[in-house]
Amino acid sequence: MPELPEVETVRRGLQPAMEGARIIRVEQRRPDLRFPFPADFVGRLTGQTIVALGRRAKYLLADLSSGDVLIMHLGMSGSFRVETPETALLPGAFHMERNKSAAHDHVVFHLAGPGTPDGTSVIYNDPRRFGFMALSPRAELHLHPFFAGLGPEPTGNSLDAATLAAACWNRKTSLKAALLDQRIVAGLGNIYVSEALWRAGLSPKRNASCLATKAGAPSVRAERLVVAIRETIADAIAAGGSSLRDYVHADGSLGYFQHSFSVYDREGTPCRHEGCTGTVRRIVQSGRSSFFCPTCQH
Template identity: 60%
Template sequence: MPELPEVETVRRGLEPVMTGARIMRTELRRADLRFPFPERFAQRLQERTVQALSRRAKYLVADIEGDVLLVMHLGMSGRFLIETQDAAGRPGAFHRPAGGNPAHDHVVFHLSNGARVTYNDTRRFGFMLLVPARERETHPLFRGIGIEPLGNALDAETLARLFAGKRAPLKAALLDQRLIAGLGNIYVCEALHRAGLAPERAAGTIAGDGGAPTEEARRLTRAIRDVLDEAIAAGGSTLRDYAHTDGSLGYFQHAFRVYGREGAPCATPGCGGSVARIVQSGRSTFFCPACQR
């Protein structure tokens, strides 16, 4: 499933095409994705302007004229494809990622600027919903979601406060969407390795007396930010189905230090250990037992 850097990369690809444009027509080529489309979905979007395109956790959120939010989730294999026109109004290049079979083009947004944005989803685990703008924080999709790991919300003090007293494994706490929004398995493994912290240690051990941040909390905060920033700059990670709006692939997987590298030498200078794999809550965890404590 695409993680936060992949979703943010898609948002940045869609933003210049969709923001400020009116949705002239929405073409639905089936009645549902993971869920049925909302009642009168296409009609409620017609002739409405996309005022902004943001991301909350792993959701894409378009602010639509008329105080409506178009909430989109990529699921396992969802992707957006963009077709633009040149200055003369002639069709431009149609960017189709490898494996983007047109038989799985399920939703097409026809925009006032001549662009066409197509949602393609082989497995149909993605979905689109319409939510009243006033429910941005209270809707069941968003209620209870934790802080964003990018921006100013996450710092060592906040991380220590969130984890203080928690006996759950550090990796499990980082994946808890009620605490931090959008972190996924790949980037948690990478951040813990950079911070030199074992995934099985209790989350509360990075908080000091009274929930004060320790040096470990500061290292982990920096590592989370660095991993996410580098992954976004590299365009995310391409493992199975994921690709960008222009059809290109992400490259951060080539910079993985531990994820998927079981048995490989640890990338930490002077460590000498090897990457190990364990299973936590049914998911693979990759780490170095020698330098992650």
């Protein structure tokens, strides 16, 4: 599933085409994706201007001139592509290439606007249909079931060692499971949790309560982990962004930046920490693969 850096990269790729554009027509080609589309989905979107295109955790958010917010989630296999009469672009930096078969094009937004070429469309493609779209009034967005209870973003100042320690104090679960809990940190997924724990030198098997002292204050481990999370996400976003700016195929499709993972999907290879002689291992935690170096992650 695309994680926060990939979703942010998609947002940045869609922003030039969508932000400020008017939705002149919507093609809804099936009644549902993972969930049914909202009632009068096409009618509520047609004629609206996309005031801003944002992101919260792994959700894309299109603020509309009506005061509604179009909520979009990519699920396991969803992707967007931007088509103009001259080009076809697939915004995003994914570990696995996205599908381009028109048979799985489920929603098409036809756009017009000052910065949007005539004939521009944004197409949502999703072979497995695990993605979804919803609508919510902006004033009530924080109460929506998708967003109520979400933890702080790893890209902002709201995530600090004290916040992380308070959320993990006396928790009996593993560090890996705690960081995947969206109520603790919003937007982290399997790939970047593994990468951040490697940078912090912390084992995914360690108890989450290690981030707090007995009194609930942040431990040194919490300080290290917050820095590692911030740096991991920032580096991944920057890498995805550079692929959007720097490399475009002759047919207009974006080059895919294959992230240089330090541990994720590198089972059996040497640890990349300088001076470490360890080998990356894979274990399964709650049905998910965790990659780590048992030599330098304690």
